[in-house]
Amino acid sequence: MDKKSLRKQLRAARREHVAQLPDAMRGLVFRHPPAPLLGMIGDDAVIGLYRAMPEEAPTTSYAGFFQERGHTIALPRFTDPAGPMEFAYHSDPYGETDIEEGAFGLHQPLSDAEKLSPDVLFVPLVGFTERGERLGQGGGHYDRWLADNPDSLTIGLAWDCQKVEALPIEPHDQPLAAIVTPTRLYGPF
Numbered sequence: 286m287d288k289k290s291l292r293k294q295l296r297a298a299r300r301e302h303v304a305q306l307p308d309a310m311r312g313l314v315f316r317h318p319p320a321p322l323l324g325m326i327g328d329d330a331v332i333g334l335y336r337a338m339p340e341e342a343p344t345t346s347y348a349g350f351f352q353e354r355g356h357t358i359a360l361p362r363f364t365d366p367a368g369p370m371e372f373a374y375h376s377d378p379y380g381e382t383d384i385e386e387g388a389f390g391l392h393q394p395l396s397d398a399e400k401l402s403p404d405v406l407f408v409p410l411v412g413f414t415e416r417g418e419r420l421g422q423g424g425g426h427y428d429r430w431l432a433d434n435p436d437s438l439t440i441g442l443a444w445d446c447q448k449v450e451a452l453p454i455e456p457h458d459q460p461l462a463a464i465v466t467p468t469r470l471y472g473p474f
């Protein structure tokens with residue numbers, strides 16, 4: 286199946302899965318990274334997160350967790366929707382006073398927030414394989430950023446229903462170091 290059809294099918298599966306999740310479950314999943322991954326994250330690591338859309342794996346608990354441990358948190362930011370994605374300092378994951386609406390309807394750090402280069406990057410997925418291949422929204426934003434920043438530790442967050450046997454991987458597709466779902470850790474590879 287091509288990427289476009291796969292995205293359509295996987296977004297529908299994700300939507301249905303999240304719609305049937307009991308409210309009480311939402312706060313219990315993705316609380317903090319599994320121990321094998323935490324052991325790979327240095328105390329000084331800058332942590333790149335994303336502001337989850339309702340159907341994506343939630344990141345609120347990870348933001349609180351890393352903030353409490355003294356990590357610097359960064360979020361994606363676009364100065365121009367047609368331009369590259371960058372990451373910038375997110376100082377207030379609890380109060381969310383330092384973000385505004387940006388490209389793609391997503392909330393992002395203010396334009397004067399310091400630009401940062403995350404050492405560890407948690408990325409949203411549309412689909413993944415158990416070998417660490419990923420399918421994203423199709424903008425190429427993460428693929429491009431990862432091509433320019435090959436040393437970052439890249440970890441996908443996804444629901445179990447987003448796993449597929451195979452993806453039509455292209456040369457520019459950047460693999461993940463690990464994937465976390467509510468029931469499994471795939472990798473680290």
Ligand SMILES: Nc1nc2c(c(=O)[nH]1)N(C=O)[C@@H](CNc1ccc(C(=O)N[C@@H](CCC(=O)O)C(=O)O)cc1)CN2
Pocket residue numbers: 296335336337338340341361370389391409421422423424425426427
């Ligand atoms: N929460 C979140 N933040 C993110 C991303 C993401 O996938 N999720 N990105 C990933 O690159 C970057 C923004 N790029 C994006 C590129 C395309 C679409 C997009 O096509 N959105 C669809 C709706 C998708 C859906 O229904 O799930 C749209 O606008 O029609 C979204 C974000 C950085 N921040």
Ligand SMILES: Nc1ncnc2c1ncn2[C@@H]1O[C@H](COP(=O)(O)OP(=O)(O)OP(=O)(O)O)[C@@H](O)[C@H]1O
Pocket residue numbers: 288419420421422423424425426427428429432455457458
């Ligand atoms: N390193 C790169 N340099 C230039 N163009 C790139 C690069 N990586 C990806 N692209 C372009 O971005 C577009 C989207 O790529 P693709 O469909 O693989 O995105 P994706 O798997 O959904 O991942 P992403 O989350 O990165 O958007 C493609 O047209 C691709 O050619």
